[in-house]
Amino acid sequence: MWDVNAVSAAVLKALKTYRLSEADARDVCQDAWLELLRAPGALRDEAKLGAWLATTARRRALRMITRNRRETPRPLSDAESSPETIPETEVIRAERDRVLWAAVDRLPDSHRRLIRLLAHRPELSYAQLAGELGISPASVGRLRRRCLDRLERTLEKGGWA
Structure with missing residues (x-):
């Protein structure tokens, strides 16, 4: 069986690059686990659980970032005005x-x-x-x-x- 804490820790580590708050990162990780429970056939190879959860969590993190950006627009400084610098x-x-x-x-x-x-x-x-x-x-x-x-x-x- 899986060490849930170890796998979750690895997923949270993978989410660090997305600069989510600790609470948001934990929510995304939990959502990835829930998705696995809702669709047990999605994981075809149990040995790839960590990779599957990390990929699922990354996608959810990207959706969360996009949603949050739409919901909370903020004025950009001159340094941030170019899409390449965000x-x-x-x-x-x-x-x-x-x-x-x-x-x-x-x-x-x-x-x-x-x-x-x-x-x-x-x-x-x-x-x-x-x-x-x-x-x-x-x-x-x-x-x-x-x-x-x-x-x-x-x-x-x-x-x-």
């Missing part, structure tokens, strides 16, 4: 990017290669993409659509609409 924005962006690239890594090889080319070399034409991928230029559009649809479904399954 710590919450950086945390959300980093988590989003981590999840996105993890989902890309689970795609079939041809889809993975296309996504990486689209992301890192956006200047390529369909003919150039086709040359890089070893397919006909007429196939690039269909492959791109299938690839993006599959990526979208993968992200939606993980709770990232």
Whole structure:
């Protein structure tokens, strides 16, 4: 069986980067446990309990931060006026990017290669993409659509609409 206190402590440690109050962090941790109890089939491998709870807690923390920002707007100082300088924005962006690239890594090889080319070399034409991928230029559009649809479904399954 699990050492609930040890697992909860690890989840709370993972939440430190979100700069939640102690009470909010504990609420998020508790919500993650409750989600596990409500959907016992969500955890397929008991050995990954800590990772599952940490991921669930991170998502809930991001939702809490977003909700709190909408509910309690505050004027920004000049130093904070750029979205790039707000710590919450950086945390959300980093988590989003981590999840996105993890989902890309689970795609079939041809889809993975296309996504990486689209992301890192956006200047390529369909003919150039086709040359890089070893397919006909007429196939690039269909492959791109299938690839993006599959990526979208993968992200939606993980709770990232």
